[in-house]
Amino acid sequence: MRAVQIATFDGPDGLRVVDVPRPTPAPDEVLVRVRRCGMNPVDRSQATGRWNWLALPHIAGSEISGVVEEVGALAGPLRRDQRVSVAFRVFCGRCHYCLRGREEACNADPHSANAPIMVGLPSEGGFAEYVVVPAKNVLPIPDGLDLDAGCVAVLDGVTAWHETERAGVGPGDHVLVTGASGGLGTFFIQFAKLRGAVVHAVTGRAALAPRLRQLGADTVIDRQNEDVALRARELTAGRGVDAILDSIGAGMFGTNMQALAPLGRLVICGILTGPDAQLNLAPFYAQQQQVIGSTGGARRDLEAVLDAMARGRVQPVIWRHFPLDQAADAMRALDDPGRFGKVVVDVA
Numbered sequence: 001m002r003a004v005q006i007a008t009f010d011g012p013d014g015l016r017v018v019d020v021p022r023p024t025p026a027p028d029e030v031l032v033r034v035r036r037c038g039m040n041p042v043d044r045s046q047a048t049g050r051w052n053w054l055a056l057p058h059i060a061g062s063e064i065s066g067v068v069e070e071v072g073a074l075a076g077p078l079r080r081d082q083r084v085s086v087a088f089r090v091f092c093g094r095c096h097y098c099l100r101g102r103e104e105a106c107n108a109d110p111h112s113a114n115a116p117i118m119v120g121l122p123s124e125g126g127f128a129e130y131v132v133v134p135a136k137n138v139l140p141i142p143d144g145l146d147l148d149a150g151c152v153a154v155l156d157g158v159t160a161w162h163e164t165e166r167a168g169v170g171p172g173d174h175v176l177v178t179g180a181s182g183g184l185g186t187f188f189i190q191f192a193k194l195r196g197a198v199v200h201a202v203t204g205r206a207a208l209a210p211r212l213r214q215l216g217a218d219t220v221i222d223r224q225n226e227d228v229a230l231r232a233r234e235l236t237a238g239r240g241v242d243a244i245l246d247s248i249g250a251g252m253f254g255t256n257m258q259a260l261a262p263l264g265r266l267v268i269c270g271i272l273t274g275p276d277a278q279l280n281l282a283p284f285y286a287q288q289q290q291v292i293g294s295t296g297g298a299r300r301d302l303e304a305v306l307d308a309m310a311r312g313r314v315q316p317v318i319w320r321h322f323p324l325d326q327a328a329d330a331m332r333a334l335d336d337p338g339r340f341g342k343v344v345v346d347v348a
């Protein structure tokens, strides 16, 4: 089968299009013919060596939709040619957290304290014509929903859904969304609106403001030309925002804390601008604020996102498609200043 491997930790330049043997599913696994695989910042992090214990060559790709090709003997009721999304988080099903329905917190893998363990990390992923995945990760795509939606729901949809829940976003809350034009941000805006919030979208790409408003943002803050914390306070009569949905990390941390209201929750699911931040504990405890980590989500989160999409309550936002043999260009496209939403690789 054709596949794109990370051959060296040189980012897009280290990717190679190769022919490798088609994998065979174990009894509790499913062979999926990949049709779409989203390009995610986590793929670039792999390709640039953030997890240097990763054995090369390696096939990344964690946002998979496709068609069931072969079902292992113990893999349950799935059938060939069924259209499916692959829940991206790999979990054991037996640990303290899995037994409580918190698959995203599974700590069975020794690397789980510092890496999201997922289809494509460290197992082989979806930038290939076929991928073998645990049967328990395979969910049917509802009728009427296409493979594009089934793909972008998998990681960004689930991560944003879970984070919005962890933030406890409720009706009337003022919510700040950072990185608003990205794959996660476009979901954050929609999920916060579903919960009845007033949404303030922060972007470095002011030209995209009309599209952010179309998605539901009540206001757009241009972080290149405006003081984000000051604007957040102006928009809330000086109070600050009740919740912040962030995937940017250290680069926004100080600003985010200045923008946060008493009882506010800052939820962080990524470190695109680095991991190390400083927290002034004086205003933090006096205002009873919370800083909350969030990562991925469980299968029930994927079901919820697919359902919201099937009902037309949430739109998948896809910016560009690339063929598999241009996966390197798809990875470079993550940094394109005009990008709005997801970059998706079409396989087959």
Ligand SMILES: [Zn+2]
Residues within 6 Å of the ligand: 091, 092, 093, 094, 095, 096, 097, 098, 099, 105, 106, 107, 108
């Ligand atoms: Zn577990």
